[in-house]
Amino acid sequence: xxxxxxxxxxxxxxxxxxxxxxxxxxxxxxxxxxxxxxxxxxxxxxxxxxxxxxxxxxxxxxxxxxxxxxxxxxxxxxxxxxxxxxxxxxxxxxxxxxxxxxxxxxxxxxxxxxxxxxxxxxxxxxxxxxxxxxxxxxxxxxxxxxxxxxxxxxxxxxxxxxxxxxxxxxxxxxxxxxxxxxxxxxxxxxxxxxxxxxxxxxxxxxxxxxxxxxxxxxxxxxxxxxxxxxxxxxxxxxxxxxxxxxxxxxxxxxxxxxxxxxxxxxxxxxxxxxxxxxxxxxxxxxxxxxxxxxxxxxxxxxxxxxxxxxxxxxxxxxxxxxxxxxxxxxxxxxxxxxxxxxxxxxxx
Amino acid sequence: xxxxxxxxxxxxxxxxxxxxxxxxxxxxxxxxxxxxxxxxxxxxxxxxxxxxxxxxxxxxxxxxxxxxxxxxxxxxxxxxxxxxxxxxxxxxxxxxxxxxxxxxxxxxxxxxxxxxxxxxxxxxxxxxxxxxxxxxxxxxxxxxxxxxxxxxxxxxxxxxxxxxxxxxxxxxxxxxxxxxxxxxxxxxxxxxxxxxxxxxxxxxxxxxxxxxxxxxxxxxxxxxxxxxxxxxxxxxxxxxxxxxxxxxxxxxxxxxxxxxxxxxxxxxxxxxxxxxxxxxxxxxxxxxxxxxxxxxxxxxxxxxxxxxxxxxxxxxxxxxxxxxxxxxxxxxxxxxxxxxxxxxxxxx
Numbered sequence: 001x002x003x004x005x006x007x008x009x010x011x012x013x014x015x016x017x018x019x020x021x022x023x024x025x026x027x028x029x030x031x032x033x034x035x036x037x038x039x040x041x042x043x044x045x046x047x048x049x050x051x052x053x054x055x056x057x058x059x060x061x062x063x064x065x066x067x068x069x070x071x072x073x074x075x076x077x078x079x080x081x082x083x084x085x086x087x088x089x090x091x092x093x094x095x096x097x098x099x100x101x102x103x104x105x106x107x108x109x110x111x112x113x114x115x116x117x118x119x120x121x122x123x124x125x126x127x128x129x130x131x132x133x134x135x136x137x138x139x140x141x142x143x144x145x146x147x148x149x150x151x152x153x154x155x156x157x158x159x160x161x162x163x164x165x166x167x168x169x170x171x172x173x174x175x176x177x178x179x180x181x182x183x184x185x186x187x188x189x190x191x192x193x194x195x196x197x198x199x200x201x202x203x204x205x206x207x208x209x210x211x212x213x214x215x216x217x218x219x220x221x222x223x224x225x226x227x228x229x230x231x232x233x234x235x236x237x238x239x240x241x242x243x244x245x246x247x248x249x250x251x252x253x254x255x256x257x258x259x260x261x262x263x264x265x266x267x268x269x270x271x272x273x274x275x276x277x278x279x280x281x282x283x284x285x286x287x288x289x290x291x292x293x294x295x296x297x298x299x300x301x302x303x304x305x306x307x308x309x310x311x312x313x314x315x316x317x318x319x320x321x322x323x324x325x326x327x328x329x330x331x332x333x334x335x336x337x338x339x340x341x342x343x344x345x346x347x348x
Numbered sequence: 349x350x351x352x353x354x355x356x357x358x359x360x361x362x363x364x365x366x367x368x369x370x371x372x373x374x375x376x377x378x379x380x381x382x383x384x385x386x387x388x389x390x391x392x393x394x395x396x397x398x399x400x401x402x403x404x405x406x407x408x409x410x411x412x413x414x415x416x417x418x419x420x421x422x423x424x425x426x427x428x429x430x431x432x433x434x435x436x437x438x439x440x441x442x443x444x445x446x447x448x449x450x451x452x453x454x455x456x457x458x459x460x461x462x463x464x465x466x467x468x469x470x471x472x473x474x475x476x477x478x479x480x481x482x483x484x485x486x487x488x489x490x491x492x493x494x495x496x497x498x499x500x501x502x503x504x505x506x507x508x509x510x511x512x513x514x515x516x517x518x519x520x521x522x523x524x525x526x527x528x529x530x531x532x533x534x535x536x537x538x539x540x541x542x543x544x545x546x547x548x549x550x551x552x553x554x555x556x557x558x559x560x561x562x563x564x565x566x567x568x569x570x571x572x573x574x575x576x577x578x579x580x581x582x583x584x585x586x587x588x589x590x591x592x593x594x595x596x597x598x599x600x601x602x603x604x605x606x607x608x609x610x611x612x613x614x615x616x617x618x619x620x621x622x623x624x625x626x627x628x629x630x631x632x633x634x635x636x637x638x639x640x641x642x643x644x645x646x647x648x649x650x651x652x653x654x655x656x657x658x659x660x661x662x663x664x665x666x667x668x669x670x671x672x673x674x675x676x677x678x679x680x681x682x683x684x685x686x687x688x689x690x691x692x693x694x695x696x
Contacts, residue, residue, distance in 0.1 A: 138552050140569035145552045147495070147568065204486050204493045206555070207565055209608030213556045220495065221488035255601050255609075257672075257685040260557030324605075337605040 003346060004314040006289055008304065009272055010036035012296040013131070013172055013193050013241025015104075015264070016060055016069075018043045024327035025246045025268060026063040033272030033312045033345050036068045036302070038241065041096050042104060046074035050087045070300070072096045072131060077115070081122035093300065094129035094170075095119070099137050099153075104215075104245065104263060113156060120160070124167040129300065132157060134171045134179065135216055146217045147203075151178040161186050168299070173198065173243045175216045177226035183237065184230070191299040193241025194227050194291075197265040197335055199278045210261040211252055211333065214245065231291050232284040239296035240275060244268040246332045249324065267335045270321055273343040274335070276314050280342060288314075311348055319344035351694060352662040354637055356652065357620055358384035360644040361479070361520055361541050361589025363452075363612070364408055364417075366391045372675035373594045373616060374411040381620030381660045381693050384416045384650070386589065389444050390452060394422035398435045418648070420444045420479060425463070429470035441648065442477035442518075443467070447485055447501075452563075452593065452611060461504060468508070472515040477648065480505060482519045482527065483564055494565045495551075499526040509534050516647070521546065521591045523564045525574035531585065532578070539647040541589025542575050542639075545613040545683055547626045558609040559600055559681065562593065579639050580632040587644035588623060592616040594680045597672065615683045618669055621691040622683070624662050628690060636662075659696055667692035 011034045016026050029037045039060065041047030047056055053071040060069050073079060073087055075097040084095075097113075113120075123130060134157060135149035144152055157171055170191045171183055175198050183192040201218035218224065230238050245264025255261050267274060275292055279285045297303045321336045359382045364374050377385045387408065389395030395404055401419040408417050421427060421435055423445040432443075445461075461468075471478060482505060483497035492500055505519055519531055519540045531540040549566035566572065578586050593612025603609050615622060623640055627633045645651045669684045 140550065140572075143568055143570040145550055145569055146555050147551055202488065202493055203495055207494050207608075208558060208561045208603075208611055210556060210558060210603045211605045217555055220491055220493055222491040224488075249605070253603050253605075255556075255558045255603075257559045257597070257601075257681040260555075261603075263556055333605040 003316055004276065004285070004288060006033070006272065006312045006314055007293060007309050008036070008297065009034045009292045009312055010038070010296050010302070011242045011244070011268075011271065012038040012170070012239060012300070013040065013195075013243050014038060014268065015040045015042070015243070015245045017246060018056075018059075020328050020330050021246060021248065022059065023063055024325060024330055024332060026060055028268040028325070029067050030064060031269045032267070033314070035066065035310045036070065038070045038093070039072060041072045041074040042098065046076065047072070048074050048076050048078045050083060050090045050092060053087070053092050054090055070094070070302070074098070075116065075119070079119050081118050084119060084122040084126055084128060088126040088128060092128070094131045095123060096131040096133070098133045099135055113160060117163070120164050120167055124164045127168070129168045129170060130160070131170050131172055134174070146215070147219065150174070150176050150216050154178060154182045157182065157190070158186070161190050165189060170241075170299070172241060173216060174227065175219050176223045180226045180230050180238075184235065188237070191237045191239065191296070193243070193296075194231065194238055195241065195243045195265070196267050196271060196274050196278060198224065198227055199231075210255065212265060213261065213263055214243070214265045215263040228282040228284070231279065231287055232282060234287045234290060236290070236295050237299065238291070239299065240292045241296070242267050242271055244271065249331045249333050252333070265335050266332055269325065269334050270336065270341065272312060272314060273319060273341045273345060276343045277341045313346040313348050314343050315346035316342065317344050318342060351664055352624065352633070352636060354381070354620065354660045354662055355641060355657050356384070356645065357382045357640045357660055358386070358588075358644050358650070359590045359592070359616075359619065360386040360518070360587060360648070361388065361543075361591050362386060362616065363388045363390070363591070363593045365594060366404075366407075368676050368678050369594060369596065370407065371411055372673060372678055372680060374408055376616040376673070377415050378412060379617045380615070381662070383414065383658045384418065386418045386441070387420060389420045389422040390446065394424065395420070396422050396424050396426045398431060398438045398440060401435070401440050402438055418442070418650070422446070423464065423467070427467050429466050432467060432470040432474055432476060436474040436476060440476070442479045443471060444479040444481070446481045447483055461508060465511070468512050468515055472512045475516070477516045477518060478508070479518045479520055482522070494563070495567065498522070498524050498564050502526060502530045505530065505538070506534070509538050513537060518589075518647070520589060521564060522575065523567050524571045528574045528578045528586075532583065536585070539585045539587065539644070541591070541644075542579065542586055543589065543591045543613070544615050544619060544622050544626060546572065546575055547579075558603065560613060561609065561611055562591070562613045563611040576630040576632070579627065579635055580630060582635045582638060584638070584643050585647065586639070587647065588640045589644070590615050590619055592619065597679045597681050600681070613683050614680055617673065617682050618684065618689065620660060620662060621667060621689045621693060624691045625689045661694040661696050662691050663694035664690065665692050666690060
């Protein structure tokens with residue numbers, strides 16, 4: 001059992017936040033072994049224009065200039081085909097769609113896709129990627145809740161793909177067997193990210209444990225098994241997007257009788273050792289390079305890092321997940337705090 | 349729209365705890381409008397013998413002598429047919445079965461029912477009631493988790509009923525359509541309790557909100573609808589058991605990255621107005637008397653209160669759910685804190 005060298009690990013879905021929290025967590029992309037961050041736009045206010053995205057990118061580069069930040073816009077009625085063309089010229093890579101109200105800062109999310117057809121058409125022409133938070137809003141009358149919100153979304157994915165077959169679409173943070181099976185049936189322009197934590201959690205883990213609560217929620221053990229299985233099979237259109245979503249501990253840990261806690265699991269600082277640990281647990285360690293780099297980079301046409309290829313050594317050595325990080329009184333706790341991983345990052 | 353008079357309201361499933369917490373919450377049975385409490389035995393140590401049950405009853409009577417406490421034993425290997433006969437003579441009413449590890453203080457719960465056949469036989473002969481926490485333990489390999497643990501338990505209920513057709517069995521705190529439908533198919537010796545909070549909550553409500561987290565967890569909106577529907581229909585074998593389960597706020601509100609929160613929703617202090625409010629919301633207010641008193645009392649053969657019938661006035665008047673209760677530094681928060689009910693308790 002030797003160490004593993006991973007080339008150009010890329011996290012194709014990460015929340016780097018803003019303000020002090022951003023200063024605290026952005027360096028953790030590199031700490032977790034990654035040199036590419038596909039950055040989500042759900043700030044307050046959301047990143048709805050090219051100019052906002054470029055300013056955000058600049059602020060991230062001021063924190064850690066060694067990461068390649070791929071920027072996204074937040075799909076909203078403000079967006080125009082002209083803005084899509086401007087975004088493309090400015091190097092922006094994707095547009096993220098949030099259904100209204102289903103996760104952190106998604107109040108401005110979309111309710112119906114059809115009004116966005118001109119945007120999608122422009123994206124298809126320009127080669128921008130559509131990143132879908134694939135859940136429909138809860139609706140008790142229709143028996144829609146957090147458990148089936150993803151499955152109920154899948155017909156929208158299929159429709160979008162049929163309508164815009166050349167538009168690259170990523171179904172983000174898949175959590176169900178249904179999602180995996182649907183993505184498999186679609187064409188090469190449809191990819192799918194899987195988080196590290198959804199390879200580990202099921203509903204039992206977040207029932208009463210708010211640090212494991214995220215959106216989409218982890219589902220049945222059989223769903224988790226389907227996510228593991230598609231990585232084990234080495235399917236080329238499934239790749240890592242950590243959806244690492246830090247919240248201050250106080251927002252994660254303390255519910256009141258009248259208010260719940262923030263949704264999100266924070267994996268950035270331990271990401272590569274964690275993914276190696278998890279893939280090994282279900283016999284898929286051989287697919288580590290493809291899952292954390294090759295598949296995603298191929299889908300996005302980013303087969304190499306921005307400079308020379310970066311090699312990262314994953315050392316087979318037990319390591320305890322480190323304590324809470326803090327900056328100016330803001331504290332964040334990593335997933336699996338205090339637990340032991342079978343790997344740690346090493347130097348080359 | 350006039351006030352409602354309810355006679356002899358009876359809560360056929362309640363946790364009155366021990367020590368300081370018991371002193372804080374036991375008076376809330378009367379505060380919530382009830383004069384009968386069917387008392388759960390999951391203390392530390394559990395109430396496994398007649399003597400322990402009688403001592404526990406005495407401690408409850410010392411706190412509030414005006415409530416009729418119906419006592420239960422905790423099903424465990426210590427229990428013998430002789431102890432069942434002794435319990436019957438001492439006025440103990442039921443035996444509660446907890447599957448191992450699924451809820452508060454259930455570490456000593458059962459793993460297989462067959463070894464208890466002699467106990468069930470004695471209970472059948474003596475007329476003791478078997479109260480089932482109807483969930484099987486989670487088992488990822490078999491895809492069993494908190495969401496389907498109740499449905500997977502139902503075959504055990506059916507088997508027990510077939511084997512001991514004269515044994516009165518109560519499936520406690522049903523949360524699924526499957527449970528409702530199964531109980532309906534069984535004979536008159538099988539009853540089923542429904543909590544107030546499961547008439548209100550679905551999985552969306554406890555996702556990230558630990559104050560709404562309880563076992564069994566609230567399920568899909570369609571399951572909630574089935575619970576409401578069976579009350580609306582006025583089915584005579586379904587009745588209120590609040591499963592009111594207080595925990596100190598600190599145990600409910602604060603998760604750490606490595607430890608979750610306690611399971612339980614606390615409804616005792618607002619129980620009768622809350623149930624009236626909920627039943628009205630789905631058009632079943634006409635069945636209030638049957639649901640909170642008649643059905644359960646008939647099933648248990650307790651058609652009247654221990655003294656003269658007690659009439660309780662439920663006044664149609666908006667009331668805000670009261671603040672946290674406190675005793676010696678222990679604080680408990682009621683369900684729906686700060687929300688408005690359409691009813692309050694009144695004097696006669």
